[in-house]
Amino acid sequence: MRMMPKLYLRAKLLPYEGKVLELTEHRQALLATEGNILVLGGPGSGKTTIALLKADREIQTGNLKTGQRILFLSFARATIARVAQQAGKLLTIEGKERLEINTYHGFTWNLLRSHGYLLRKGRGIQLLLPPEAAARLSGIEGDARSQEKYRLFFEEGLLHFDLFAEIASSLLSRSQSLCRIICDAYPIIILDEFQDTNKEEWALIQSLGEHSRLIALADAEQRIYEFRGADPMRISEFIERYSPTSFDFGNENHRSRGTDIAIFGNDLLTGANKSKTYNDVNVSKYGFYGGCNPHYPVKTTLIASLKRQLKSGKDDWSIAVLVPTKKLMLQVSDYLGAKSDNLPSLQHDVALDTEAPALAAVLIASLLEGAPTASEIAQRLLNDLCTHIRGRKGNTPLNQSELALVNALGDFLQSGTIRGIKRKRIVETAKLLGEQRFELKLSGDPGKDWLSIRDMLHVCNAQEFMQIADDAKYLRLLHKGAVLRSRLNELWRKSGSYIGAAAAVRDALVQEHFSASLKEWRGLHVMTIHKSKGKEFSEVIIYESRHHGKIVWQGADAKAHAQAKLTLRVGVTRAMEKTTILTPGSDPCLFL
Numbered sequence: 001m002r003m004m005p006k007l008y009l010r011a012k013l014l015p016y017e018g019k020v021l022e023l024t025e026h027r028q029a030l031l032a033t034e035g036n037i038l039v040l041g042g043p044g045s046g047k048t049t050i051a052l053l054k055a056d057r058e059i060q061t062g063n064l065k066t067g068q069r070i071l072f073l074s075f076a077r078a079t080i081a082r083v084a085q086q087a088g089k090l091l092t093i094e095g096k097e098r099l100e101i102n103t104y105h106g107f108t109w110n111l112l113r114s115h116g117y118l119l120r121k122g123r124g125i126q127l128l129l130p131p132e133a134a135a136r137l138s139g140i141e142g143d144a145r146s147q148e149k150y151r152l153f154f155e156e157g158l159l160h161f162d163l164f165a166e167i168a169s170s171l172l173s174r175s176q177s178l179c180r181i182i183c184d185a186y187p188i189i190i191l192d193e194f195q196d197t198n199k200e201e202w203a204l205i206q207s208l209g210e211h212s213r214l215i216a217l218a219d220a221e222q223r224i225y226e227f228r229g230a231d232p233m234r235i236s237e238f239i240e241r242y243s244p245t246s247f248d249f250g251n252e253n254h255r256s257r258g259t260d261i262a263i264f265g266n267d268l269l270t271g272a273n274k275s276k277t278y279n280d281v282n283v284s285k286y287g288f289y290g291g292c293n294p295h296y297p298v299k300t301t302l303i304a305s306l307k308r309q310l311k312s313g314k315d316d317w318s319i320a321v322l323v324p325t326k327k328l329m330l331q332v333s334d335y336l337g338a339k340s341d342n343l344p345s346l347q348h349d350v351a352l353d354t355e356a357p358a359l360a361a362v363l364i365a366s367l368l369e370g371a372p373t374a375s376e377i378a379q380r381l382l383n384d385l386c387t388h389i390r391g392r393k394g395n396t397p398l399n400q401s402e403l404a405l406v407n408a409l410g411d412f413l414q415s416g417t418i419r420g421i422k423r424k425r426i427v428e429t430a431k432l433l434g435e436q437r438f439e440l441k442l443s444g445d446p447g448k449d450w451l452s453i454r455d456m457l458h459v460c461n462a463q464e465f466m467q468i469a470d471d472a473k474y475l476r477l478l479h480k481g482a483v484l485r486s487r488l489n490e491l492w493r494k495s496g497s498y499i500g501a502a503a504a505v506r507d508a509l510v511q512e513h514f515s516a517s518l519k520e521w522r523g524l525h526v527m528t529i530h531k532s533k534g535k536e537f538s539e540v541i542i543y544e545s546r547h548h549g550k551i552v553w554q555g556a557d558a559k560a561h562a563q564a565k566l567t568l569r570v571g572v573t574r575a576m577e578k579t580t581i582l583t584p585g586s587d588p589c590l591f592l
């Protein structure tokens, strides 16, 4: 591996968005380097930025043939939304046109959608959306679960997300000509967050690396996805396989320059933070606030940050509240949105899982669609209810009583008999809902009709149906309302009914799944610390609660301990100006 020496003299300054990008000779050397490249560097050291500039340089110098593009691959849609935002500001017009920023899922799905039939003897492929996948795989654990994913693909043509990279890499290794065509379309591929690639993604990258140049961006200390197969050896494997020219930006920090946030992040790795104080990282050990919601400290801290940002007069500020678990995220989001404890309601975005709202949306659409008789509507509703119960918790297995209920309802749909008061009530409620829907006069206004159905579920007599109404409410927070409304509108305009609504809603959600939400990261956000990777905010508040949702739990083994520390470091270093960490005074985080 060639290691480029660091040269700081003769830095070029590039004006950009009211800031100045500093192009040291080290960075200029990178821009001029040919062949495979490895860019290493800590949080905010400028890996993404230099990779975007490199893409632009390659495009500007005419190194690409007509029709060729540069591919920038990352993991999460939210990350590529931020990268696209950054590219929008940094790149030339041609650079923007010829850079494709995509997720591994988006890229491989495009590949498999058009060529996957080659692996199925000419038969087509359909996507198994996460909520449906959760429903199809519920109750199947361990090896049997992964076998079922293969069976679903090869026998039924239903492709599970987990198999995307593996199936795409097997397609490319079986068809060298296809591999050449893809590599010819993308002669340069940038691999973001390379340290987190799992075994299957790495196999895919190696197929692409046969003919394309690779630029990997990595920080070993931001490896927070070991649970999904990220391997500490991955960076060395890349070096061994591709002998890249390496550039290490070490602890350079452009995100929060002039602050000690990155220093805190590095001290966290050694434990040095415990005996030091920092100007821009505030560790606050909170106490009890009798009579108030337990999450009172995070809301008051957020209000103080908000006042600071509003006072600054900037219009592009952002604040993120980062928490360790999804459960805590929902609780905090609910409390921030409520007007209570003499505190106002705070409008914010929350990074929700989509399974439960998506399944609820399909069920409501199916009710909108209706059927020729009330009893057919009821039958379909019970069927959809089973899918909803199986899938709404995503990858979390069903508990015993949920499993028993789904099995009993499944038997009822076959045999017409059911036992138990609670289960009978569900069946009776489905019948009643079937009749209500049959009688319902639709208005043709999708928004109104949707609410009529949701309200029917909300006020019915069975908790399981009420849950669907609750789950559907989160569609608003997911910003899915507009896309669903437009699909339903289209159906009504064409046929004066909502026939085909369930398929249309499902289809809309598939497309949404692959489209990068190009919203700007402004305002208030609540998400898990994991989700914050690759993003940046003006201020960050990391919050762990007293009883659950801990940064690291007592008794965690060494591996979990190390992962929790890396995760906390990723969260802390997302801030440009200030980070606050809130930990309970009665049981403070071990790392602080």
Ligand SMILES: Nc1ncnc2c1ncn2[C@@H]1O[C@H](COP(=O)(O)OP(=O)(O)OP(=O)(O)O)[C@@H](O)[C@H]1O
Pocket: 020, 021, 022, 023, 041, 042, 043, 044, 045, 046, 047, 048, 049, 050, 219, 222, 253, 254, 255, 533, 534, 535, 536, 573
């Ligand atoms: N050479 C530079 N001069 C000045 N500012 C820079 C430079 N490079 C990057 N920045 C700014 O620093 C911030 C972080 O940059 P970037 O996102 O590229 O870092 P990163 O290494 O990819 O971060 P992370 O690994 O934490 O996601 C951005 O706001 C970017 O505009």
